[in-house]
Amino acid sequence: MFDLDRRQFIGGAAATAAGIAWHNPLFAAPERAGEGPWDLVAVRNGGPAEMFESGIKELGGMQAFVKKGQKVVVKPNIAWDKPPAIPANTNPDLVAAVVRHCREAGAAEVVVFDHTCHNWKDTYKRSGIGAAVKSAGGRMEAGNLEDFYREVELPKARILKKTMMHRAILDCDVFINVPVLKHHGSAMLSLAMKNLMGVVWDRRYFHDKGLDQCIADLCFAPRRPDLSIIDAYRILRKHGPQGRAEEDGEIAKYQLLGGNMVALDAAAAKLFGKRPEEVGHIRIASEMGAGEADLEKVRIKRITLPA
Amino acid sequence: MSVRSYRRLRIAVGAVVLLACTVVFADVRDWFEAPAARWLLWPQFGPSVLGFLTDPGWVAAGFLVVLGMTLLLGRVYCAMLCPLGVLMDFSAWLGRRTGARRRLSYRRGRTWLRVAVVAAAVVAVAGGSAWAAGLLEPFSLFGRIVSGTLRPLAGWANNAAALAGWTMPVEVSPVPWTVLGLALGMLGLVVVLALIRGRLWCNTLCPVGAVLGAVSKFSIYRLQIDGSECTACSMCERVCPAQCIDFRNHRIEHSRCVMCLDCVRSCRRSGITLERAVASASGRPRGRLLSAGVGGEYPGGGPGARATVLPSVTRRLLLRGALLLPAAALAGKGDGNRRRRGWGGGRGQGGGGRGRRKGSHSGTCDRDLDQFSKRPSLPPGAISLEHFRSHCTACHLCVSNCPEQVLRPSVTKWGLAGFLQPYQDFDHAFCAYECADCSQVCPTGAIQPLTVDERKGVQTGVAEFFKGRCVVKTQGTACGACAEHCPTAAIQMVPWQNGLTIPEVDPDLCVGCGGCEFICPVTPQKAIVVHGHREHTAARRPLLGRENTVREIKEEFPF
Numbered sequence: 001m002f003d004l005d006r007r008q009f010i011g012g013a014a015a016t017a018a019g020i021a022w023h024n025p026l027f028a029a030p031e032r033a034g035e036g037p038w039d040l041v042a043v044r045n046g047g048p049a050e051m052f053e054s055g056i057k058e059l060g061g062m063q064a065f066v067k068k069g070q071k072v073v074v075k076p077n078i079a080w081d082k083p084p085a086i087p088a089n090t091n092p093d094l095v096a097a098v099v100r101h102c103r104e105a106g107a108a109e110v111v112v113f114d115h116t117c118h119n120w121k122d123t124y125k126r127s128g129i130g131a132a133v134k135s136a137g138g139r140m141e142a143g144n145l146e147d148f149y150r151e152v153e154l155p156k157a158r159i160l161k162k163t164m165m166h167r168a169i170l171d172c173d174v175f176i177n178v179p180v181l182k183h184h185g186s187a188m189l190s191l192a193m194k195n196l197m198g199v200v201w202d203r204r205y206f207h208d209k210g211l212d213q214c215i216a217d218l219c220f221a222p223r224r225p226d227l228s229i230i231d232a233y234r235i236l237r238k239h240g241p242q243g244r245a246e247e248d249g250e251i252a253k254y255q256l257l258g259g260n261m262v263a264l265d266a267a268a269a270k271l272f273g274k275r276p277e278e279v280g281h282i283r284i285a286s287e288m289g290a291g292e293a294d295l296e297k298v299r300i301k302r303i304t305l306p307a
Numbered sequence: 308m309s310v311r312s313y314r315r316l317r318i319a320v321g322a323v324v325l326l327a328c329t330v331v332f333a334d335v336r337d338w339f340e341a342p343a344a345r346w347l348l349w350p351q352f353g354p355s356v357l358g359f360l361t362d363p364g365w366v367a368a369g370f371l372v373v374l375g376m377t378l379l380l381g382r383v384y385c386a387m388l389c390p391l392g393v394l395m396d397f398s399a400w401l402g403r404r405t406g407a408r409r410r411l412s413y414r415r416g417r418t419w420l421r422v423a424v425v426a427a428a429v430v431a432v433a434g435g436s437a438w439a440a441g442l443l444e445p446f447s448l449f450g451r452i453v454s455g456t457l458r459p460l461a462g463w464a465n466n467a468a469a470l471a472g473w474t475m476p477v478e479v480s481p482v483p484w485t486v487l488g489l490a491l492g493m494l495g496l497v498v499v500l501a502l503i504r505g506r507l508w509c510n511t512l513c514p515v516g517a518v519l520g521a522v523s524k525f526s527i528y529r530l531q532i533d534g535s536e537c538t539a540c541s542m543c544e545r546v547c548p549a550q551c552i553d554f555r556n557h558r559i560e561h562s563r564c565v566m567c568l569d570c571v572r573s574c575r576r577s578g579i580t581l582e583r584a585v586a587s588a589s590g591r592p593r594g595r596l597l598s599a600g601v602g603g604e605y606p607g608g609g610p611g612a613r614a615t616v617l618p619s620v621t622r623r624l625l626l627r628g629a630l631l632l633p634a635a636a637l638a639g640k641g642d643g644n645r646r647r648r649g650w651g652g653g654r655g656q657g658g659g660g661r662g663r664r665k666g667s668h669s670g671t672c673d674r675d676l677d678q679f680s681k682r683p684s685l686p687p688g689a690i691s692l693e694h695f696r697s698h699c700t701a702c703h704l705c706v707s708n709c710p711e712q713v714l715r716p717s718v719t720k721w722g723l724a725g726f727l728q729p730y731q732d733f734d735h736a737f738c739a740y741e742c743a744d745c746s747q748v749c750p751t752g753a754i755q756p757l758t759v760d761e762r763k764g765v766q767t768g769v770a771e772f773f774k775g776r777c778v779v780k781t782q783g784t785a786c787g788a789c790a791e792h793c794p795t796a797a798i799q800m801v802p803w804q805n806g807l808t809i810p811e812v813d814p815d816l817c818v819g820c821g822g823c824e825f826i827c828p829v830t831p832q833k834a835i836v837v838h839g840h841r842e843h844t845a846a847r848r849p850l851l852g853r854e855n856t857v858r859e860i861k862e863e864f865p866f
Binding site: 042044081085117118119121122126142144145147148184185186187203204205207208209210211212213234235237239240241242244245246247249250251252253266267270271273280295300302304 | 337466469470475476478710711739740741742778782784785786787788790791792794795796799800808826827828829851852853854855856857858863864865866
């Protein structure tokens with residue numbers, strides 16, 4: 001196998017695109033207008049909301065996902081009682097931007113929740129997400145009551161054959177997953193798939209029976225995210241998943257958007273500096289055919305915003 | 308002030324006290340933030356005395372105001388500030404409204420019982436088991452009743468509403484059966500007694516009633532029956548809930564009078580008045596002789612006129628005693644401060660955990676310690692088991708106000724010496740790192756007030772890891788739930804076999820919050836257990852950077 005460096009790759013891709021465009025203007029047109037059917041959009045060098053604006057545009061805008069009158073659930077990571085400067089939770093500006101876009105696309109209701117690890121009242125408040133969602137026109141829901149969860153079956157899963165999922169997820173029309181990229185003591189990294197542990201009730205089962213396999217099994221849940229947005233504006237580099245102090249966080253200014261969690265997680269792992277196959281649940285999920293972890297085979301749109 | 312407006316005031320203040328105390332103890336939705344709840348309960352006599360003994364200051368000086376009021380007017384506290392007393396009046400009123408018309412009559416007081424109750428309370432506190440004093444102390448008893456019955460009910464109702472989408476759900480710690488039974492039993496006893504015998508409780512079993520009763524014997528203003536006005540209709544005796552009016556002899560037993568003034572209202576001829584009893588010092592007749600009339604119509608009094616200088620001497624002695632009390636408390640304060648400095652002054656004085664610490668490092672299952680056999684944890688701020696047991700009256704205000712609902716009343720966890728006193732139950736929750744509410748709310752000083760920042764420097768217990776039980780070893784799968792929940796990174800996942808990582812505890816950093824034990828998926832014996840300290844020690848707090856690092860961009864997109 002020959003090695004391509006980035007320049008060669010871009011050059012080659014540009015030449016190919018130019019060639020195609022030259023010969024077939026019909027095929028090139030969407031490419032130029034930025035409407036290509038991308039598997040993954042990677043944005044860098046902007047604020048969380050700003051990067052989301054340009055990223056979602058590449059995926060056809062929020063109206064490609066949310067239709068008028070639909071019920072939307074946005075599931076950020078709000079697990080820990082930490083302020084935004086310690087990036088244990090999703091950036092509140094990003095969550096607000098997602099909620100606002102859903103409302104503008106005509107969503108009847110936008111519900112935001114997480115099955116938190118710390119007291120939900122504290123995490124919703126200190127993360128800034130509670131206030132951000134309210135001002136953006138969404139509604140916070142709680143995830144810490146067992147009665148909110150219904151049992152579902154995952155026939156294609158290897159271990160997690162049955163679990164209890166939050167009714168908001170099971171009853172919604174559109175499910176948007178908004179994790180944050182962070183270090184994780186148990187799962188190595190916490191990404192899009194790992195964020196789904198916040199929609200199930202019994203998480204001790206995951207730890208007891210095999211964490212990586214159970215996380216990968218969530219790709220076969222009856223309800224999967226229609227869109228995932230990985231917040232990597234701030235990355236938690238160490239002491240994950242909750243972080244100890246601001247020094248654990250790194251301002252990286254990235255964001256990844258796409259429909260397939262495995263591809264997104266693979267790209268996010270690379271942003272963190274890990275190979276995707278090093279991360280147990282990404283490796284297992286891709287083996288099980290839940291998605292493509294080989295980023296060579298993923299159509300990626302890369303956007304660098306002007307500083 | 309006219310009798311009518313006093314009565315209105317009594318009912319209004321009583322209603323506010325009853326409602327506020329009920330809401331504070333049944334507050335599942337955190338309507339009252341911790342300091343607000345604490346201030347609301349400032350004039351509560353029992354907790355205030357204990358609080359003053361540990362840390363004298365105006366924060367705990369509510370009981371001095373109550374003593375002052377009692378010296379001036381009698382048992383005004385019992386009339387309107389005591390939640391249990393107001394509850395009794397309310398029950399009796401409801402009983403009368405629903406037809407159970409019951410006439411009361413004069414009964415003799417049971418002084419020996421009252422003295423015994425106070426003596427028992429003092430012995431209990433001095434002997435290091437304050438719960439026994441709190442068992443009958445009206446504020447603590449009221450708190451336990453509401454916290455044990457109404458609070459779980461409110462939580463259940465709230466969560467039923469939450470399921471329908473009307474509100475957000477709340478966590479409510481389960482109430483042990485013993486505590487529920489005791490609360491219901493005491494509530495039944497108090498209400499039934501109130502229905503049939505008015506304020507009998509207050510003048511027999513209540514230690515606060517006994518103390519204030521003794522003080523009110525010397526109060527400046529007292530109710531007196533004017534024999535010249537009395538038509539012997541017996542109305543006053545019939546309505547008196549304390550059964551302390553002997554209308555035949557025109558006598559009121561002031562130590563039992565709870566200052567409801569129902570007698571004054573019942574008298575059609577204004578024969579009962581609130582008079583300045585000091586007048587007796589100038590040689591005018593008083594007490595029993597009031598029957599001969601106090602208005603000067605029958606000068607000279609009746610037979611058996613007593614020398615009246617005596618009470619005033621006693622009053623002076625009593626006042627001096629009241630002044631001595633704070634002095635005694637100040638003497639105790641130095642001790643408390645010494646203890647508190649210990650928290651900040653590095654670890655090492657609480658040698659109790661030394662041997663254990665080694666064990667947790669080696670990580671071998673050298674002892675069969677588990678979540679059932681370990682010592683439970685005291686709330687942060689409790690200083691030591693001895694301090695906690697000798698100051699906690701088990702009012703359960705911290706149990707009601709714990710945002711995590713990790714505090715639960717004990718039954719046998721602290722032994723008989725600590726019956727009903729709260730402990731941290733890591734089966735259902737764990738202690739929040741960013742919270743010190745229990746310490747802010749405790750009215751007796753059993754849990755000394757801490758700021759959130761101070762709380763982070765206190766080690767209430769220490770985590771011990773048992774590798775032999777850990778799923779990483781027994782099942783060969785990745786876990787690390789304990790390390791995830793550790794707020795101080797005292798638990799780190801260190802490389803082990805086959806690319807797996809396994810927990811390792813740094814006991815110096817551990818605050819004993821119990822997050823690890825709570826989340827550990829191993830059953831029945833947890834692989835990580837927080838063993839409570841008998842005496843709290845200091846947790847090491849490393850200096851941490853308060854700035855994010857900034858990424859150096861080598862390549863714009865690494866994929």
